Amino acid sequence: MIRQARPEDTDAILDVWLLASLQAHDFVPAAYWWRQQEQMRARYLPSAEVWVCEREGEIQGFIALVGDYLAALFVRPDCQQNGIGKALMTTAKRLRRRLSLRVFSENDVAVHFYRQHGFAVTDESVDPCTGQPELCMGYQGH
Template identity: 45%
Template sequence: MNIRLMEERDQDSMIELWLRGSEQAHHFIPMEYWSSKQSEMRNVYLPMSESYVLEIDGHIRGFISIVGSYLAALFIDPEYQSQGYGRKLLDHIKSRQERLELKVYKANEQAVQFYSRHGFKVQQEMLDPDTRQPEYLMEWTKSK
């Protein structure tokens, strides 16, 4: 297992992983929504973020993206979930940050529980203007 900074050649694998992960984790949102966002992922979101990939045997099995202190994405290949890889990516970012915030859909209970276990606290509940789904704003602050 290796965690490294994303390279441009990683984008196709990351977008494929993001799409599969979004379909699995966000089953309450039509798949067409996620499919329609692939271009934005490639041309806007990935280029503006600092992203790290998790490689296993030369294949990307997860990634994490931040923009400043905002945790924009954390995706693990569904076949590799619940094996500690999400925690490893999160710890990699936490070691470089004093504070992180993120938004997570309320209906994505597995993710809400994951972030709660790793020290994130719900700060606010709101509605995602794109999907009209309730989401939480969560925050983590490094202990002094």
């Protein structure tokens, strides 16, 4: 079930974010992700519209939207390949006519996923926090 996040979901959302970030971004030192947890809790999540995928009472993935910006789409590593990302993306597209996002260029799985869902590269840049190259991608609904 996909539903809007509640305050009591925060710890579970952070767990999903950290586990998925460590797995998907092995080209960024793990310490970076551990250090970002408090920023996620205190600043990023409260400023976003967050939706979660809950199955059997457990949060398995989430999206975070800030306006038309898809700030996050993460699925717990042991729950991937079960349609959760697709369901979350469908929710994001239902909520917004257009979407933009940034994704690390080296995150091939995510880049492929976004392309499959109609996103196209609009620009390239370097993430100022990690120094990693990233793609800016956009989606325009019908």
